[in-house]
Amino acid sequence: MTLRAYPRARKRTIAPGAVLAGTLCGAWMLAAGAARGQEAEPTAEPGLPYSAEVSPEGAESLAATAAAVAQTIRLRDSAPTDAFGLIVRVRADLPRLMEVLRAEGHWGGSVAATIAGRPPDDPALPGLLAAAREPVPVRFTLTPGPQYRIGRVEAAAEPAEAAPALRAAMPSAGIAEGDPARAATVLDAEGAIIGALRRAAHPLATVAGREVWVDHDRRTLDIAWRIAPGPRARFATPEVVGQQRVDDGLLARTAARRMEGQDYSPATLERGRRALMALGVFESVRAEPGTALTPDGRLPVTFRVSERPRRALGASIAYETNYGAAVSVYWEHRNLFGGAERLRLEAEAARLGSSGLDNSTYRAFATLTTPEIWRQDARLTVRMGAVRERLEAYDRDAVLASALAERSLSDRLAVQAGPLYETGRIGRYGDLEDFSLFGFVTGLRWDDTESPLDPTRGIRAAVTATPFYSIRDGTTFTRLYASGSTYLDLTGDARGVLALRAALGATVGATRDDITLDKRFYSGGGGSVRGYTYQSIGPRDAGNRPLGGASLLELGAEWRQRISGPWGAVAFVEAGSVGEDSFPGSGDLRVGVGAGLRYLTAIGPIRVDVGVPLNPQRGDPAYALYVGIGQAF
The missing domain is CATH 3.10.20.310 (membrane protein fhac)
Incomplete structure (x- = not known):
């Protein structure tokens, strides 16, 4: 339906419904199609050559939109035409260009066109065009008038x-x-x-x-x-369709917990959809709300799911100048017993530098995650593994096991708790002693960021308190750790992001020397203070090797700037302090600065960073290079 406004009438009723939508779509959807290179007509043989232009008098900002809407211009090269076809095109473009004016509020404007200097309804025009030997000039003149x-x-x-x-x-x-x-x-x-x-x-x-x-x-x-408005409604019991190998009862419970009986809202509907996606077994989940209420006044909802492949294999590689490469591989089954149980087997070899494989670090773990505990809304993660670590701070050969339950209190907030056990041998300079530790983790986690690997807004924060008991000597201590990061989209288009990070750690109930070496706090390296060697910040022994501390303070700021296409760059400053006392900040503060490049991929940015220590300790390198996937924090 064409929108009409008559200058001679004081008022004119515009037909409801499709009129404004047509005005908007006529101006912008055609422009979008032109931007994507869509063509409305197939390519034909060469016809009457012509040139075409749009002249918006007093409203130059409309020129690009008008040129995109005018098919006389869009189809000039892709669909040549003859004299009669050109006249038809120009006439058809006049109402389209009026829609451009009205879409921008110029309801009293006008549009005119000339072909070879004549109006398109001139009866002599077809013969004139047939005799043309040069490209025929076509001109559209837009007179917007005042904006209503x-x-x-x-x-x-x-x-x-x-x-x-x-x-x-x-x-x-x-x-x-x-x-x-x-x-x-x-x-x-x-x-x-x-x-x-x-x-x-x-x-x-x-x-x-x-x-x-x-x-x-x-x-x-x-x-x-x-x-x-229609009646107020609550959600009915949602239905899930499309699954092939996932337990129906699990899916019904997962969706119903977030929705059933609650007042309708798009946010609640999205929570149900995201809860199904979080199971990790679906490629896609689409929510389809009903178009009518049930007899008891509830809204039916159907979730249509598509399953992912059950098995996956992957690998990653990272590099740090101080220690060389790190390589990890994993295999996972995403639906082990039919209830979205995820089994992940992973292995890592790190510090593959010039000091030889004997001084490298090796880790291997098996992790089983179940989305429910006895049909209750809590996720259980059971992890077992072995490590052989050869670090500057300590050497450790150990077997580890943990069982961590986590329950989401909201979309952003989760609480977790569970036991852990670690036994093996640990020490320094090759002198290893037996140890066995039992601990119990309690914590809170908050995350409202929109991306796990490349967030541009939101906050992440976690707080944990873990009491430990040494089975061999009866020592007890509690390790407290809090970390947080926030992301500020200062440009409003995610092209310039300021990322801030802070971490605090403290150990209570024991002195630094009574704490097991691997449970002390360390700082330095990628993910903490770039520019410094891994674990190097803080007190050192007579051999210039890190001793670790009873407290930790870390601060960081990074500016992330998109440059062009997938390329980006960062500049950062970070600082860290490890103290012998339990009060964070009691040690000397070490500062590092640097810059890096980012290349954005579907699985997160590939990063290359160079960090420089501003106040290094004895033996610290002049710089450090880091390569990996995902942002530094």
Whole structure:
């Protein structure tokens, strides 16, 4: 339906419904199609050559949109035509270009066109074009006139009893008298009203009607909506379809816990969808809300799922100048017993430097994660493994086991607790002694970032308290650790992000020398303070090897800047302190600075960083190079 406004009439009613949508789509969807290189007609043989241009008088900002909408311009090279076809194209473009003007609020504007200097309805034009020997010039002239403003805005509820719900939703419209009378402004406003009603538990809210009047004397656009909020509703028991090998009961419980019986809202619907995705067994999960309520006034929802391959194999590699390469491989089964149980087998070889394989570090672990504990909404992660570590701070050969239960209190907050056990031999300079430790982890975790590998906004924070008991000598101590990072999108388009990080650690109940070597705090290296050797910050012994500490303080700031395409760069400053006392910050503060490059991939950014220590200790290198996948924090 074409939108019409008549200058001679003081007011003209514009047909409701499709008019503004057509105006908007005519101007912008065609432009989007042109930007993607879409063609409306197939390529033909060469026809009448012509040139075409758009001249928006007094509104140059409309030139690009108008040129994208005008098929005379878009199809000039891809679909040549003859004289009659050219005339048809130009005539068809006149209402399209009027839609461009009106979409931007120029309701009193006009559009004219000439072909070889003549109007397109000139009866002599076909013969003139047939005799043309040079490319025919086509010119569109847009005369926008003044931009109209929003006038009166009204909304009526259907039925009238729903007026309180509509009244509560209207402030979200974001439209007011005096705003530019753009089509997008009106459509966005009514979309915001419907969105507010749906967030207020009205899932079937719709626009029952829209009437718009253009007043050319006042140069305003008056709007009257009829909105049908529909009844308030709660979620019915959701249904999951499309699964092949995953237990139906698990899926029903997972979705129902987040939704069943709760007031309808898009956010709650998304929580149910994300809970199914978090099981790790699905490639995609699509939510399909019902279009009608059940007899008891509830909204049915169907989740349509598509399963991932059950098995996966992967590998990664990292590099640090001080110690060389680190290589890890893993194999996992994502649905071991049919209940989304994930078994992951992984192995790592690190510090593969010039000192030989005997001084390298090796780790191997098996991890089983189940999404429920006795059908309760808590995830259990059982991990067992062995390590052989040859580090500057200590040597350790040990077997480890842990069982950690985690329950989500919300989409962002989770609580965790569980025992751990570690036994083996640990020491320094090759003198290893037997040890056995039993601990119990308790903690809280918060995460509202949008990406695990490359966040651009949000906060991550974790706090853990782990009491330890030494089975061999009866020593007890508690290790406290808190870390957090925040990401600030300062440019508003995720191209410039300021990332900040802090970590605090303290050990209570024992002195530094009573704490098992691997449970002391260390700092330095990738992920803590770049530029310094791994674990090198803090007190050292007579052989200049790290002793670790009873407390930790780390601070970091990184500016992440997208350059072009997948390429980006970072600049960072980081600082760390390891103290003999239990109070964080009691040790000397070491500072490192540096810069790096990023190459964005589907699995996260590949990073290359160079860090330089500003106040190194004896034996520290002049710089350190780091290569890996994912941001530093």
